[in-house]
Amino acid sequence: MSQSLKFYSFIFCLSLILSSIQTFAQKLSAYDLTIDMLDNPLNIDNAKPGFSWKINSNKKNTYQTRYDIRVSNTPSFKKIIWQQSNANQQSVFVRYNGEKLASKTKYFWQVRLKDNHGNTSAWSEIKYFQTGLKxxxxxxxxxxxxxxxxxxxxxxxxxxxxxxxxxxxxxxxxxxxxxxxxxxxxxxxxxxxxxxxxxxxxxxxxxxxxxxxxxxxxxxxxxxxxxxxxxxxxxxxxxxxxxxxxxxxxxxxxxxxxxxxxxxxxxxxxxxxxxxxxxxxxxxxDGETYDARKELxxxxxxxxxxxxxxxxxxxxxxxxxxxxxMSGPAVNKHEEFKALKIFKTPLGETIIDFGQNMVGWVKVTANGNSGTKITLSHAEVLDKNGNFYTTNLRSAKQQNNYILKGKGTEIFEPHFSFQGFRFVKVDGYPGELKLENFTAIAVYSSMSPTGNFTTSNPLLNQLQHNIQWGQKGNFVDVPTDCPQRDERLGWTGDAQAFANTAAYNMDVSSFFTKWLKDVSADQLPNGSVPYVIPNVLNQSDAGSAGWADAATIIPWSMYQSYGDKNILETQYQSMQKWVDYMASQAKDNLWNTGSHFGDWLFYRPNDDNDGRAAVTDKYMIAQTFYANSVQLLINTSKVLGKTEEVKKYTALLNNVKKAYVQEYMTPSGKLVSNTQTAYVLALQFDMLPENLRQQAAKRLVDNVKSYGNHLTTGFLGTPYLCHVLSRFGYQDVSYNLLLQESYPSWLYPVKMGATTIWERWDGIKQDGSFQTADMNSFNHYAYGAIGDWMYKNIAGICSIEENPGYKVFEIAPKPGGKLTSATGELETVYGKIKSSWEIANGVFKLNVTVPVNATAIVTLPGKDKKEKIGSGSYSFESKYKY
Missing domain, CATH: 2.60.120.260 (Galactose-binding domain-like)
Structure with missing residues (x-):
């Protein structure tokens, strides 16, 4: 063979290799296949489960143009019981529409995809699901x-x-x-x-x-x-x-x-x-008592x-x-924490500090004589003198006792109890206490982490940490208010306030799907919703505005986060019953009856002689949540194609808002309750005529400044406070509130050493003393709802109502507060979204990652121009100065 022929043969072979590499690099594939957001589930009760998948492609601007899905009762797919081909972009919640699924039967499924570049994937890996029992x-x-x-x-x-x-x-x-x-x-x-x-x-x-x-x-x-x-x-x-x-x-x-x-x-x-x-x-x-001498x-x-x-x-x-x-995630062991230090308190108590307020238990290893009793008592904090503090547990003992059998090394973990704690008091331990003999194990529902958020401000990073750990500690099968005292109940108000933030941090789709079934089950025949779900209180303990609205707020929030219409279909009757209940209690469209918690735990100064307590009329609050739930029912009715209901409830909404204006607003736009929460809820839920909204926002800002740039909101006003300020052009005030370090503020507990979110703004007062002991949890996630604003405004990752589940989403970071960088990530049903920015030398640099089959609309700070981008990674720059 001549040298030239060899050369051309080499070039030809090389081109084939490069072409193959390029083809492989651009190979299209499906991954993370789920059924109703579950991986290979074994007890599917849904007659029409939803198939979802994510898409891999290294080529920019890739979206699905066609999918083929097939289901069989054998892994060989010799017998196909359902197959479907559609020329569209749907890759989430494709509903099964084949022959009736048999009970306790395993089915296998695959998908094959085609993209807009002409690539066709191979059949995906084989996944399965098993139906439940009739x-x-x-x-x-x-x-x-x-x-x-x-x-x-x-x-x-x-x-x-x-x-x-x-x-x-x-x-x-x-x-x-x-x-x-x-x-x-x-x-x-x-x-x-x-x-x-x-x-x-x-x-x-x-x-x-x-x-x-x-x-x-x-x-x-x-x-x-x-x-x-x-x-x-x-x-x-x-x-x-x-x-x-x-x-x-x-x-x-x-x-x-x-x-x-x-x-x-x-x-x-x-x-x-x-x-x-x-x-x-x-x-x-109360914990567990275990006598190893009685082991079988x-x-x-x-x-x-x-x-x-x-x-x-x-x-x-x-x-x-x-x-x-079972439709929700199981409770499992997760992070383990080694004991950080062992010390004696002024009262002589022996304490172990694990450094993190958490929920779970301590695994203890010991050697000792038969009959030796080790007692582990659990607490969240130490008092101002450094002593072990359990008064806020009320009657809950939170105590594990282990009686040794006296035969070598023994290891103890409780079985049917869990504790909320950072500190553990040890009594009766035989021999020397060693750090390596104590391990704290975090226990919570197995929700996949989906969101992450960091900034150039260490205090904000700790706040985000606290929000996440508040969620972990209180999402133990149901969304509880607190995990330590004699309560630990599924309070609806806490859950609805935090739902949006929860969906950023973790995959809570099946967690809330399971819990909402209980909302429906325990809802009263008249439509009223109990304070806690599952309901273990009295039948009369129901119907509080902002609490019962979990029946409408959370289904809509989950639909926005994951894009599954099934949750709206499943919960529609419950949503409608709650709205109809409010309508039945209203007179002339004004809901001013019943018992309500109002803006729970709002700001009350110790000395109220100056009248500065931020008291908001409870019926005024009720009217705003009434309107919001009606609006959410209208939204849901539109999604589900219920045109008559849209007409009916749209008319009701107009009347509810008119009644609010007549009852609670002066002609000049001032509200009866001149509080932050009053203005926040009126603006968040569009209760005021458009021409009076901006002046109401100004009144809100004036109120914030009158308190020295401090918030005064409670459980119902806090989730929306910064959102409203940002919406009406006061982004700087939002940042002032977020970065405020003195009480009351989000960062005050951080500065006081908190590792989770507190129930009260001043759970520990500035002098080291505590708030009232009968209601002072140091692991309460409600105020962590600010996380929703941080993801949407600092990282700039925002869903779009018309395109739920982040099929189309916004990246619109709004820097402030002298932050020089921030990074936010969110694993969606389409894949990972990433928004990372930094400011250096007067230049704002933004890096964005868009998952395959999704679209982002990017807006740079201070710019009106929006840029639409498909999948892939992108970089943007613009001039920016604080």
Missing amino acids: PEDWQAKWITVQGKDTSSIIPFLRKQFALKKDVKSATAYITAKGLYEANLNGARISSDYFTPGWTSYKNHIQYQAYPITTLKKGQNVIAVSLGDGWYKGRIGFSNQSKFYGDTRALLLQIDVEYTDGTKEIVISDDSWKSTNGPILASNIY NGWDNLGYKESDNWKQVRILENGPEKLVG
């Missing part, structure tokens, strides 16, 4: 201990059974009245805690489905312990217990398929036996011989409650 599929019986279930001791239940053949696959379906932990052949079936979760038990109880891989031919042992939990244990106020029932019970069914295709079912029935174990007590508020070694495995103490269980009759598949 009522007739349950063969298991509810079982409980013999006699009345009156003891605080945790019962142990077990059954040894034989399988005749080799096992191909198995699924365990488990639930309980109370809480359960299940073991199979000596090992936990799952890493989940506090199952089956807290729901409106009188209406429905969740069950979990777990794949079982440790079953074998021959003998096996299934073993379960049952805790009181929210079902039977102490819950709510007035020291009430047994709210849902007085008997703990188990319902368990294992569906087994053998390698030869035959099937068998193992169930809970009267062949099981039970006895007491070493857990003498374990409940939500090997009770959950083969080879254990049951003594005469093991009694036959009894069958418990079925109740009226429905069994539903």
